[in-house]
Amino acid sequence: MNYVNTNDTKLQSHRIKFSTTRIRHLHATSSGLLGQAFGKPTNLQADCSGKRSLYFFFLLSPEGKFLAASKSFEVLMEDLQSALSSRGLAVSSIPGKGRGLVTTKDFTPGDVIICQEPYASCPNRSSGGSICDGCFVSNNIRKCSACRVAWYCGNKCQKSEWKLHQLECQALAALTEDRKKMLTPTIRLMVRLILKAKLQEGKVIPTTPMDNYGLVDALVSHMSDIKEEQLVLYAQMANLVKLVLPHMEINLKEITANFSKLACNAHTICDSELRPLGTGLYPVISIINHSCIPNCVLVFEGRLAIIRALEPIAKGKEILISYIETAATTKTRQNDLKKQYFFTCNCPRCTKSPCEELKEDALLEGYRCKDSKCGGFLLQDSVKKSFTCQYCGLFRDQKEIKIIAGEVERISEKASSILSCGNFIEASTMYKTIEQLERELYNPESIRLLRTRDTLLKILMELKDWEGALTYCKLTIPIYQKVYREIHPMLGLQYYTCGKLEWLLEHTEDALKSFTQAADILRVTHGTSSPFMRELLSRLEEARAEASYKQSANGDRMIED
Numbered sequence: 001m002n003y004v005n006t007n008d009t010k011l012q013s014h015r016i017k018f019s020t021t022r023i024r025h026l027h028a029t030s031s032g033l034l035g036q037a038f039g040k041p042t043n044l045q046a047d048c049s050g051k052r053s054l055y056f057f058f059l060l061s062p063e064g065k066f067l068a069a070s071k072s073f074e075v076l077m078e079d080l081q082s083a084l085s086s087r088g089l090a091v092s093s094i095p096g097k098g099r100g101l102v103t104t105k106d107f108t109p110g111d112v113i114i115c116q117e118p119y120a121s122c123p124n125r126s127s128g129g130s131i132c133d134g135c136f137v138s139n140n141i142r143k144c145s146a147c148r149v150a151w152y153c154g155n156k157c158q159k160s161e162w163k164l165h166q167l168e169c170q171a172l173a174a175l176t177e178d179r180k181k182m183l184t185p186t187i188r189l190m191v192r193l194i195l196k197a198k199l200q201e202g203k204v205i206p207t208t209p210m211d212n213y214g215l216v217d218a219l220v221s222h223m224s225d226i227k228e229e230q231l232v233l234y235a236q237m238a239n240l241v242k243l244v245l246p247h248m249e250i251n252l253k254e255i256t257a258n259f260s261k262l263a264c265n266a267h268t269i270c271d272s273e274l275r276p277l278g279t280g281l282y283p284v285i286s287i288i289n290h291s292c293i294p295n296c297v298l299v300f301e302g303r304l305a306i307i308r309a310l311e312p313i314a315k316g317k318e319i320l321i322s323y324i325e326t327a328a329t330t331k332t333r334q335n336d337l338k339k340q341y342f343f344t345c346n347c348p349r350c351t352k353s354p355c356e357e358l359k360e361d362a363l364l365e366g367y368r369c370k371d372s373k374c375g376g377f378l379l380q381d382s383v384k385k386s387f388t389c390q391y392c393g394l395f396r397d398q399k400e401i402k403i404i405a406g407e408v409e410r411i412s413e414k415a416s417s418i419l420s421c422g423n424f425i426e427a428s429t430m431y432k433t434i435e436q437l438e439r440e441l442y443n444p445e446s447i448r449l450l451r452t453r454d455t456l457l458k459i460l461m462e463l464k465d466w467e468g469a470l471t472y473c474k475l476t477i478p479i480y481q482k483v484y485r486e487i488h489p490m491l492g493l494q495y496y497t498c499g500k501l502e503w504l505l506e507h508t509e510d511a512l513k514s515f516t517q518a519a520d521i522l523r524v525t526h527g528t529s530s531p532f533m534r535e536l537l538s539r540l541e542e543a544r545a546e547a548s549y550k551q552s553a554n555g556d557r558m559i560e561d
């Protein structure tokens with residue numbers, strides 16, 4: 001999922017992917033504990049099935065007693081339903097999908113459907129600096145002097161996080177430097193989740209109908225679908241959590257299942273420009289199912305998750321967001337969903353007629369017609385010697401395609417390593433060549449062409465070549481329009497980038513148009529109150545004022561002439 005914009009935004013969906021490399025080398029040292037977590041993986045699956053009926057809190061006290069066997073699952077669900085009903089929502093059982101969130105009133109585009117603070121969250125360990133644990137900003141932040149792991153932007157966030165961080169801080173401060181290095185954001189997220197549950201259980205932190213461990217307990221874990229290798233990895237991660245919290249008796253099976261829950265329920269927290277900042281678990285928002293043509297979008301303000309309607313949603317309809325990058329062929333989307341979420345999507349886009357699907361996929365990823373004016377898509381002949389345009393019937397020789405594709409691959413490999421070394425000048429030359437070749441090879445709405453142009457846009461912005469950046473930014477817009485829906489944050493953000501470049505280059509009329517198009521989309525997806533949106537709207541006003549000043553100055557000049 002490539003959400004690219006001015007500031008190096010790259011995001012797929014808001015879903016998380018685990019970084020597991022650090023965990024692997026723990027395997028040797030923790031195999032003893034591993035045995036403790038599992039009899040066999042199959043036993044674990046059996047243990048976890050049917051667990052939903054009761055909310056049992058599996059954290060044990062040092063004496064081995066349950067810390068809490070709180071309200072029954074049914075009571076928790078009743079509390080949740082009544083909290084949701086005042087918002088015009090209900091949890092419902094959706095055939096073939098498990099639970100889902102449905103509306104009990106009508107919503108219009110831009111309406112906030114629901115917002116939620118995370119049950120637990122953790123910022124990424126970003127290379128470009130650190131992030132406040134409380135509000136996820138990265139300006140003027142300071143490290144906690146005791147644990148030297150957490151960062152805060154000031155007293156307010158430090159205070160609001162203190163009850164949780166106090167326990168975490170003690171645990172982290174006691175870790176050796178080597179152990180601290182193993183503390184990935186996912187491990188830290190789990191530590192924080194456990195500590196929050198403990199604090200809520202002890203009533204140090206209040207529980208609410210939308211913020212309690214019972215909701216985490218009720219999330220799907222897909223333990224029976226996970227490959228053994230993955231399960232072993234989660235068990236290793238659970239053991240690492242145990243090492244971080246040595247004084248707490250931890251139920252390894254429970255924590256292992258919770259890692260699996262994170263994989264299919266947690267969300268990547270992003271800034272307004274969709275740059276990933278961290279990970280959060282939002283147990284109510286996690287009830288929302290997926291569609292490749294969603295009626296809602298998930299955005300964040302700080303770490304507050306907000307679901308907004310993208311279109312009119314009538315009472316009784318299911319709320320749907322996209323878990324994945326939707327600018328992809330049906331096969332790619334289905335593979336992504338199966339791999340991480342273990343389901344086959346049956347949304348209208350995934351269940352198109354085979355003919356329509358073939359056409360959409362060939363346009364998104366296939367080769368272009370030899371006649372550049374045709375716009376048709378090619379399909380391979382049965383003998384696989386050539387491709388035939390499905391519009392005009394022209395042939396394109398397989399050999400010719402192979403040569404260009406080989407060239408693209410060869411240069412791309414070099415270009416990406418040159419780019420990762422920060423050699424922007426050489427990288428820009430290489431990516432321009434790739435773009436030219438891809439133009440010959442692929443359809444004008446090809447996703448590959450889109451990615452290359454986005455990369456070029458970023459490189460040229462690094463080089464402060466604003467004219468060049470604007471050229472490629474403009475070239476991406478028609479592709480964004482085709483691969484995303486009319487109202488999509490990616491399209492809005494790309495218009496915004498275009499507008500900023502045009503403004504910089506003093507193309508006032510163009511900038512006004514681009515800011516207007518950006519605002520029309522982003523008002524719906526992002527609302528109007530965030531600092532990000534206020535900035536866009538003020539830029540729009542400024543462009544409007546300057547355009548009208550220029551117009552009136554031109555008018556005056558004409559009268560004088």
Ligand SMILES: C[S@@+](CC[C@H](N)C(=O)[O-])C[C@H]1O[C@@H](n2cnc3c(N)ncnc32)[C@H](O)[C@@H]1O
Nearest residue numbers: 096097098099220265286287288289290341343
């Ligand atoms: C974040 S949870 C969504 C809530 C979930 N349905 C529940 O019962 O808690 C993600 C899981 O829901 C199911 N799911 C989500 N969207 C689906 C869809 N369009 N079709 C079938 N299953 C879906 C899959 O099992 C997926 O792993």
